[in-house]
Amino acid sequence: xxxxxxxxxxxxxxxxxxxxxxxxxxxxxxxxxxxxxxxxxxxxxxxxxxxxxxxxxxxxxxxxxxxxxxxxxxxxxxxxxxxxxxxxxxxxxxxxxxxxxxxxxxxxxxxxxxxxxxxxxxxxxxxxxxxxxxxxxxxxxxxxxxxxxxxxxxxxxxxxxxxxxxxxxxxxxxx
Numbered sequence: 166x167x168x169x170x171x172x173x174x175x176x177x178x179x180x181x182x183x184x185x186x187x188x189x190x191x192x193x194x195x196x197x198x199x200x201x202x203x204x205x206x207x208x209x210x211x212x213x214x215x216x217x218x219x220x221x222x223x224x225x226x227x228x229x230x231x232x233x234x235x236x237x238x239x240x241x242x243x244x245x246x247x248x249x250x251x252x253x254x255x256x257x258x259x260x261x262x263x264x265x266x267x268x269x270x271x272x273x274x275x276x277x278x279x280x281x282x283x284x285x286x287x288x289x290x291x292x293x294x295x296x297x298x299x300x301x302x303x304x305x306x307x308x309x310x311x312x313x314x315x316x317x318x319x320x321x322x323x324x325x326x327x328x329x330x331x332x333x334x335x336x337x338x339x340x
Contacts, residue, residue, distance in 0.1 A: 201262020236271035253319025
């Protein structure tokens with residue numbers, strides 16, 4: 166049985182530019198990517214650097230690769246669906262090779278009020294009716310858990326403690 170794959174990048178006689186275009190198109194079909202992510206994929210597939218740069222330049226020229234738009238979309242999506250704070254989003258954008266200026270422009274769409282509201286909503290979702298927060302030990306235990314949870318989402322500790330305290334106070338008023 167022949168296990169040969171028809172994937173063009175496996176053919177040593179294939180034109181490197183054609184292979185690079187196919188790889189980039191396939192990657193963009195799955196989800197938007199930054200130029201850095203695509204260049205890494207091309208390097209993994211042993212596409213010569215000069216060929217990769219030329220192909221990526223062409224894709225940028227026709228706006229199929231746009232790091233500014235990618236950063237804007239990434240921040241909107243991850244902030245809305247994952248409740249990530251600007252700190253976590255900034256790290257993610259850096260990992261994707263987004264220029265710090267483009268990242269900051271994208272992060273500017275998340276303001277302090279939005280971030281605080283998302284943190285409160287996230288903590289409120291974690292509250293269960295069976296939790297007895299009137300006891301100091303339980304309140305402290307859940308405060309630590311929820312602050313740590315918010316920290317993993319990129320919220321600074323001061324904001325996390327403040328938000329958790331507010332949500333607990335609101336909860337205790339309603340009980």
